[in-house]
Amino acid sequence: MGKLYGLLGHPVGHSMSPIMHNDQFSFLGLDCYYHAFDVHPEELENAVKGIRALGLSGFNVTIPHKVEIMKYLDEIDEEALQIGAVNTVVNREGKLCGYNTDGKGFAVSLQNIAGPDFLNKKMLIIGAGGAARGIFVTLARKGAIAIDIANRTLEKAEQLISDNPYPIQSCSRSIKEAEENLQEYQIIINTTSVGMSPKIEELPLQLSNMKPGTILSDIIYNPLETKWLKDGKTLGALTQNGVGMFVGQGALAFEMWTKEKPDFSRMEQIVMKQLGGNK
Ligand code: ATR
Numbered sequence: 001m002g003k004l005y006g007l008l009g010h011p012v013g014h015s016m017s018p019i020m021h022n023d024q025f026s027f028l029g030l031d032c033y034y035h036a037f038d039v040h041p042e043e044l045e046n047a048v049k050g051i052r053a054l055g056l057s058g059f060n061v062t063i064p065h066k067v068e069i070m071k072y073l074d075e076i077d078e079e080a081l082q083i084g085a086v087n088t089v090v091n092r093e094g095k096l097c098g099y100n101t102d103g104k105g106f107a108v109s110l111q112n113i114a115g116p117d118f119l120n121k122k123m124l125i126i127g128a129g130g131a132a133r134g135i136f137v138t139l140a141r142k143g144a145i146a147i148d149i150a151n152r153t154l155e156k157a158e159q160l161i162s163d164n165p166y167p168i169q170s171c172s173r174s175i176k177e178a179e180e181n182l183q184e185y186q187i188i189i190n191t192t193s194v195g196m197s198p199k200i201e202e203l204p205l206q207l208s209n210m211k212p213g214t215i216l217s218d219i220i221y222n223p224l225e226t227k228w229l230k231d232g233k234t235l236g237a238l239t240q241n242g243v244g245m246f247v248g249q250g251a252l253a254f255e256m257w258t259k260e261k262p263d264f265s266r267m268e269q270i271v272m273k274q275l276g277g278n279k
Pocket residue numbers: 126127128129130131132151152153156191192193194
């Protein structure tokens with residue numbers, strides 16, 4: 001009998017996960033199917049009961065359920081607890097076990113552009129919401145030496161720094177202060193939604209003080225190249241969009257569910273095609 005996987009989110013209409021996972025299932029000859037379920041927040045508990053009753057083998061969780069879902073699971077992995085959010089669930093003989101592959105997916109894609117010693121480079125994260133949390137805690141856990149956080153609301157950056165249990169040099173900065181000291185950083189990561197379609201002209205942070213050769217990573221993938229990345233490229237930055245993180249989190253979930261290593265570049269190609277780019 002085939003296995004069923006899914007995505008719980010609201011909305012899910014534009015998700016690229018079904019096409020990415022279903023292509024990989026057929027590519028690897030696995031009798032599995034992935035479906036996106038649009039679950040209203042009030043129905044989340046019932047949806048999890050349904051998953052148990054129907055015996056789905058695993059699922060992803062996306063906005064707005066990544067925190068709320070934790071109430072309804074049987075076990076939660078330590079890293080997901082530290083991040084405070086779950087994006088991947090594995091059904092182990094009826095036990096629903098929650099993980100977070102967002103930060104790890106990001107780390108894999110960052111290493112691809114920044115090289116094996118990326119954890120020794122001084123980084124700046126812009127934003128202090130859910131996405132920043134996953135990235136910051138995972139990089140700190142992996143042994144990053146110095147990551148500052150710049151956010152519009154300074155208290156949220158301070159909170160994120162004090163919640164992190166791993167040793168790291170880190171200070172909170174206002175956006176203006178970060179802009180003035182941008183030459184300090186070798187890697188700058190945008191985790192805010194600033195620059196995402198349809199408000200594509202907005203910048204999360206001005207880059208005029210950036211050193212050429214700095215790595216700019218934007219977790220946005222719609223548009224594929226934000227104005228921020230475009231400006232950065234003009235100033236001599238190496239840039240990466242959010243496709244790598246998206247594929248990275250999906251590939252890790254796929255491997256946890258099926259115990260098979262997916263073809264990362266095929267996944268990336270299919271996502272790029274969906275987004276109207278070519279790779
Ligand atoms: P996610 O889960 O995608 O990280 P989130 O938890 O709502 O979403 O966090 C959004 C982040 O983007 C926050 O850091 C937010 O800044 P505040 O903490 O000040 O709200 C930041 N953000 C969103 N819109 C912004 C804007 N127009 N200008 C600056 N920062 C913005």
